Amino acid sequence: MQITRETDYAIRCILYLAGKDGNSAVVGEISRDQAVPRTFAAKIMQKLHKAGLVVSTRGVKGGYTLNRTPEEITLLEIVEAIEGPISINICVIDKNSCERQPHCNVHPVWVEIRDLLVEKLRSYTLDKLINNNPPSGDNTTGRRRA
Amino acid sequence: MQITRETDYAIRCILYLAGKDGNSAVVGEISRDQAVPRTFAAKIMQKLHKAGLVVSTRGVKGGYTLNRTPEEITLLEIVEAIEGPISINICVIDKNSCERQPHCNVHPVWVEIRDLLVEKLRSYTLDKLINNNPPSGDNTTGRRRA
């Protein structure tokens, strides 16, 4: 019940773009900075491109750029771009995958947990991750509040 | 990000015990009733035994029996008996697994999600799953409340 390395890498990659001025970089740079194997990173960027999260430019001066602002991209979108729809158990995305589903008391639990995951992942935007926004009510910087 | 077939099977198996009078059965019966491959079910029951969720008796008249009441066994325990400690990403159970962890802004998100999962899985007991307890405030039986 884990995300894959690929998904972790994908988050690193797109978060690197989000943190850069211009939200733009080439695969080589992303790979180096984020310690993601280069050819693997290339494949990952292609997936993020197909999912519409980044735009690509070929040729000299090419590279990848965020297709939206960091406030508008969520962890959920990144995870789903790599792994497909979130499902904690096969029956959650495909009821036909299990003939026991119609009379299974556990099935609704997995649906509930899936919904919980989706909601939580959607609540985190790249923006929040970069600025490490503390939950409201927290004040860990030690600065005085207004 | 899915539970394995083995874990799904394990829940079926132990839930079958919980639903039976005496909370007891042999592997052959469990396997047949729950459509779990027999030798695989045998291995699963061994894991549940090692986790202390069931007791075993060898020989004629042997079999497996719940080691506690269905009210006292949670989904969390079953999942962890099969898959080990819940971790949505490697860094959650082993910080040393990723050298980026000390300055990673995503790490706390996975910890938070792990905690959420643990809490939710712990809230479901075998008892609740058998009786399909509706959330409080629900009244799907159509019976009038007191």
Added chain:
DNA sequence: GTTTTTAAGACAAATTTTATCCTAATTATA
């Protein structure tokens, strides 16, 4: 002592994960 059951570990096929490699296609610019 025969039958029924679990215990434990070796074995193995299938699938998924984690990549790499190669050949285009595209773009800037010398």
Added chain:
DNA sequence: TATAATTAGGATAAAATTTGTCTTAAAAAC
């Protein structure tokens, strides 16, 4: 126009995990 730098896409493959099976032993009842 050639060349260099970049992404696009598909084939390939090693490693790890999942999903089982098989075999032998141990225990218990009868």
